[in-house]
Every structure is written in structure tokens, then in C-alpha cells.
Amino acid sequence: MIQAQAKLSPTVLWLMSIISAVVVANNYYNQPLLAEIAMVFQxxxxxxxxxxxxxxxxxxxxxxxIIPLGDKFPRKRLILIDxxxxxxxxxxMALAQSFWMLFVASFLIGCSSVIPQLFIPMAADLSSPENRSKNLGLIMSGLLLGILLxxxxxxxxxxxxGWRSIYWIAAxxxxxxxxxxxxLFPEIKPNFKGNYLSLMQSVWHLAKSQPVLQLAAFRGAMGFAALCTIFTTLAFHLEQPPFEVGPTVAGSFGLVGAAGALAAAFVGQLTRRLSVQRIISLSLAIILLSWIFTYFGGETYLGLIIGIILIDLGLQSxxxxxxxxxxxIKTTATSRLNTVYMVSYFIGGSFGSWSAAEAWEYGGWPAVCAVGFLYSLLALLAHLLFAKKLGTAKEKAASGAA
Structure with a gap:
């Protein structure tokens, strides 16, 4: 592990964080521009x-x-091809002239912009146990800052x-x-020797057999669904009275949320004083609390700012x-573990975006806040019901192995 840790130089770690930000940003440039795109394409x-x-x-x-391939193929080569x-x-996306072309391009942008999720298991592999949370925190801060900024x-x-120009800049x-x-990147040798089918079967096996992973995936999916609920509809909300503002102001709320993301970068240091499960409990409670400000203060800039800072802080933490x-979890299949978690995470996000759009059409901002609150509550309840039970099982397994 000492030799592996030496490979993760500060330069490479910071590079992972910065590139994570600019790559994941491709998925979110559209959100403050939705109203403008709707007007252009009528x-x-x-x-x-x-x-x-x-x-x-x-x-x-x-x-x-794609992400499971990080255990089968050299990751540097895979990243460059992707x-x-x-x-x-x-x-x-920048050249699209028909609305259906935007749909296809958006799907392909999302499908290919998964490179940060190859960085995360790479950093986990190359980090010592005592530095793992800190290193992951730095990369995840870059990731979330990319989403928000x-x-x-x-x-x-x-x-x-105009809306097309951001995609040329992104290119x-x-x-x-x-x-x-x-x-600048190091090469890491793959650790899986089987074919692609057996690789995907092993992903499914991990999803079925690892309750710690299952609970983490559910918490992540519900938390990200809550975040996507607010940002999918924020531009529509800000177009209406009393705000009546455009994409610049809607996008600036991403900058507001960055404050929460930056604060969460230091959450890994709290593990010296608090257990991981306690930190997760507090983080999910913060997400739930954010909806009080978002709902009751939703017609003011102050209420929205506090709500968005809290939800970003809680989600990142x-x-x-x-x-x-x-x-x-003791396994070399780190890319596949990350696959299960992140697939669940973004399926949750897509449900959050879809349900937010439906709620907006049905009941406006109050309905959106109700949907976001429900996702947040489900995450916290699942954690409170199952985390302690899983922790006890892990302790018994560890004592039995000893």
C-alpha cells in the first residue's frame, strides 16, 4: 500500500479533481438554459x-x-478513448438543428461523461486507508463544484x-x-482477466450480495434525486414573479451551492471524531432541513440561497x-463497486428531474418542494432503519474472522 500511495502524487490528485469538474459539467450546462432552449425550439x-x-x-x-471496464482495461487508455x-x-449538441437531435446528443453527452467515476476507484486504490476519505473528498469536491459552477x-x-456557445467552450x-x-497520468494495470459478460455478471453479483453497498446506493440515489428536483425547475421558478429573471441569475445559484460543496470537502477530517454512520445521519438531516427554507422562503432570494447551500452541503457530505x-469492502473490484453505486445515484437523479418536471406542471413550486422533501425523507429513514443493523453485522463478521 505504501508503494501504491507514492504513485498518487499531489499533481495527479489535483488533476483528477479539476478534470472531474470540467467533464461532469457537460451534463449540467443545459439546466439554466432550458427556458431559452424551449423558446428557440418552441x-x-x-x-x-x-x-x-x-x-x-x-x-x-x-x-x-463503461465504468466496469476500468477493472479490465488500462484506465489511462480507457479515459483517453472516452x-x-x-x-x-x-x-x-452545439450543431443540433432539430429538437430530436438535442435528445440524442444529451443522452450521448451523459453516456460518455463518466470519466470522473474512473478517477474515484483509481484514487481509492492508490490511497492508504487513513488518506482515502481525504483524497476522495478532494475529487468529489471537484466533481460537485463542476456540477454547481x-x-x-x-x-x-x-x-x-446564446445557448450553443457553452458547448463549443466545453469541447x-x-x-x-x-x-x-x-x-501526466500514471497507468494502472487491470485486475480482471475474464470476458465482458463475466465482468458484467460480477457487477450484478456485487449489487445482490453487498448490503453495505445496497444501502449506500439507495441513500445516494434519494439524495441526488432531491438535488435534481430543485435544479431542474429552478429556472422556471425564477422566470415567474416575484423574481422574473433569466439564465444568468438561475445559473448563479450553482455558485451559491458551491459554498456548501467547499465546506463538505473537509468532511473526511471529521472521521477522526465521528463515525461514518453518524456523519451520514447528520448529512441526510441537513438535506431534509434544507426544504424548510426552500418551501417557506421560496419566494425570496434569501430562502432559496440558504436552502441550496444546505442541500449541497448535505449531499456532498x-x-x-x-x-x-x-x-x-474487502475486494479488488473497486470500479465495479463504484458502478453499482453511481448507476443507482444517477437513476435517482433522473427520477428526481422527471418527477420535478411533472410536479411543476401539476402544482408549481410547492409541489416541487413536496417531491424533494419526500426523497430526502426516504434517504434518512432508510439509513436510520438499516445502518446500525449492518454495522452490527460487520462487527460480528470482523470478530469472527479474528
Whole structure:
């Protein structure tokens, strides 16, 4: 483990964090621009929201089909090849002239922009147990900052030069990322010798046989569904009175949420004083609390700001601890563990986006807040009901092995 830890230099760790941010951002540039895209293509808010849903479904599909390959093929080569597909999908999105082309391009952007989820198991493999949470926290902070800042940048660029321009800029960032990875990244040998079918069967086996992973996946899915609930409909909410503002202001709420993400970067250090399960309990409670501000203060900027800071803080904190929890499972199949968790995570996000769009059409902002609160409550209840039981089982297994 000491030799492996030496390979994860600070340069490579920071590079993972930065590239995670610019790659995952591809999935979220559309959210503050949905109202503008709907106007350009003359479609309803419900129809244009499908772009967000398809992007997240594409991401879940890419996680399922591509991420397990990180255990079978050299990860550096896999990342470089995948970046070329990201580049092609972004160019397609920028050139799309028909609404159906936006659907296809959005799905392909999501499907190919899974590179950060190859970085995370790589960092887990190369980290010592005492540094794992801290290193994962740095990469996850980059990931979440990319999600949040993409909304801010996408909104500004959309206001200045139109919605297509952000995808051309994103394509240029992918070229820079490809060159940085080619020159600076280490190569890691694969640890799986079977064929692709047996690889996918092993993913399913992990999903069925690891209750710690199952609980982490459910918590992550419900937490991300809650976050997507608010950001899918925020641009529509801000278009209406009393706000009546456009993409720049809607996107700036991503910058607000970045404060919560930055604070959560230090959550790994709390494991010296609190257990992982206690930190997860507090994080999920914060997500639940955020909806009080979002609902009761939803007609004011202050209420929305506090609510979004809290939900981002809670989600990022629980996400880091979820990954620290299931990466403690004794197996070399780290990419496949991450596949199960992240596929669940983004399926949850796609349900959050879909249900938020339906709730908006049915009952406006109060209905959206009710849906988000329900997702948050399900995550906390599942944790409170099952985490302690799983912890006791793990302790018994450890004492039996000793």
C-alpha cells in the first residue's frame, strides 16, 4: 500500500479533481438554459425538461456499461478513448438543428461523461486507508463544484452568446483535458482477466450480495434525486414573479451551492471524531432541513440561497461518506463497486428531474418542494432503519474472522 500511495502524487490528485469538474459539467450546462432552449425550439417546459432526464439516464447507462471496464482495461487508455466520444457528443449538441437531435446528443453527452467515476476507484486504490476519505473528498469536491459552477457558467455564457456557445467552450476544455491526461497520468494495470459478460455478471453479483453497498446506493440515489428536483425547475421558478429573471441569475445559484460543496470537502477530517454512520445521519438531516427554507422562503432570494447551500452541503457530505463506506469492502473490484453505486445515484437523479418536471406542471413550486422533501425523507429513514443493523453485522463478521 505504501508503494501504491507514492504513485498518487499531489499533481495527479489535483488533476483528477479539476478534470472531474470540467467533464461532469457537460451534463449540467443545459439546466439554466432550458427556458431559452424551449423558446428557440418552441416547445413546452415539460418537453424541454426531458433533455435533463435523458442526460442523466445517459450518464447512468455509461456508468453501467463503461465504468466496469476500468477493472479490465488500462484506465489511462480507457479515459483517453472516452474523452474523444465526449468531444464528438458536445460538437453534435452545439450543431443540433432539430429538437430530436438535442435528445440524442444529451443522452450521448451523459453516456460518455463518466470519466470522473474512473478517477474515484483509481484514487481509492492508490490511497492508504487513513488518506482515502481525504483524497476522495478532494475529487468529489471537484466533481460537485463542476456540477454547481456549470450552471453558473452556462447561464452567463447563454445570456451573452446564446445557448450553443457553452458547448463549443466545453469541447475546447475536453481537448485540454485529453492532453493533460496523456502527458501526466500514471497507468494502472487491470485486475480482471475474464470476458465482458463475466465482468458484467460480477457487477450484478456485487449489487445482490453487498448490503453495505445496497444501502449506500439507495441513500445516494434519494439524495441526488432531491438535488435534481430543485435544479431542474429552478429556472422556471425564477422566470415567474416575484423574481422574473433569466439564465444568468438561475445559473448563479450553482455558485451559491458551491459554498456548501467547499465546506463538505473537509468532511473526511471529521472521521477522526465521528463515525461514518453518524456523519451520514447528520448529512441526510441537513438535506431534509434544507426544504424548510426552500418551501417557506421560496419566494425570496434569501430562502432559496440558504436552502441550496444546505442541500449541497448535505449531499456532498453524505456522498463522500457513502463512498468511504462501500470502498471499505474487502475486494479488488473497486470500479465495479463504484458502478453499482453511481448507476443507482444517477437513476435517482433522473427520477428526481422527471418527477420535478411533472410536479411543476401539476402544482408549481410547492409541489416541487413536496417531491424533494419526500426523497430526502426516504434517504434518512432508510439509513436510520438499516445502518446500525449492518454495522452490527460487520462487527460480528470482523470478530469472527479474528
Amino acid at each position: 416547445v413546452s417546459e415539460g418537453e424541454v425538461s426531458r433533455i435533463t432526464v435523458l442526460t442523466q439516464l445517459g450518464y447512468a447507462f455509461g456508468l453501467l456499461m 474523452l474523444l466520444f465526449v468531444l464528438a457528443a458536445l460538437i453534435w 456549470s450552471r453558473f457558467v452556462g447561464g452567463i455564457v447563454g445570456d451573452l452568446w 475546447g476544455l475536453m481537448v485540454c483535458s485529453w492532453l493533460a491526461i496523456y502527458r 453524505s456522498h463522500i461518506m457513502n463512498q468511504s463506506d462501500y470502498f471499505s
